[in-house]
Amino acid sequence: MRTRFEKQLEQLNNEMIHMGCLIEKAIESAITALINQDVELAKKIMAHDEEINEQENVIEGLCMKLLLCQQPVATDLRNVSAALKMVTDMERIGDQAADIAEISMMFAGQTYIKKLTHIQEMAAETTDMVVKSMEAFVSRDLDRAQAVINRDDKVDELFGEVKNELINMIAEDRSCGEQATDLLMVAKYFERIGDHATNIAEWVIYSITGEHKSQN
Secondary structure, eight states, X not given: XXXXXXXXXXXXXXXXXHHHHHHHHHHHHHHHHHHHTOHHHHHHHHHHHHHHHHHHHHHHHHHHHIIIIIOOOHHHHHHHHHHHHHHHHHHHHHHHHHHHHHHHHHTTTOOOSSOXXXXXXXXXXXXXXXXHHHHHHHHTOHHHHHHHHHHHHHHHHHHHHHHHHHHHHHHHOGGGHHHHHHHHHHHHHHHHHHHHXXXXXXXXXXXXXXXOGGGO
């Protein structure tokens, strides 16, 4: 019975890794579509979101099977419970990547009013946060999970820089208001992805220690 349980836990880890790869690809593709104004890629990202939703259902089903049939305790119970929480944030990351892709389609044929340097930095930071949070889950690495949480401040700083720059641009030239608003929304979605990656890391810490930030 224990051997079967361990195989199911291993399957859960593998499914989580697969979902992590899906959302990593979604974020990377979203920033590529934005920079290159690639409408076809944006459409693929939006369609790809359904695959992410289906993967969430697979993981939730596996977690419920483990909870109901195996009745795990202690560390095993925390691992399964944390996975259930994590997939919610992972699915939302997929949604936000799709939202960025949808907005990027509006820019087709336009000249950007500003360089996208800070938004690209946000994309790089949040993508790496997602990757590192999943690595922390698989390797049960507290230090790596905490490092992800610490990086959220950097993403917030970048969002603040983008917001201030765009607000100033609107104040100086109202004609750029529509695009500036859309770019601000893109930056906000990346900021939210950073928040979700932080949530994932916090649940990783819970799975290892039994303590969660919201409970302190």
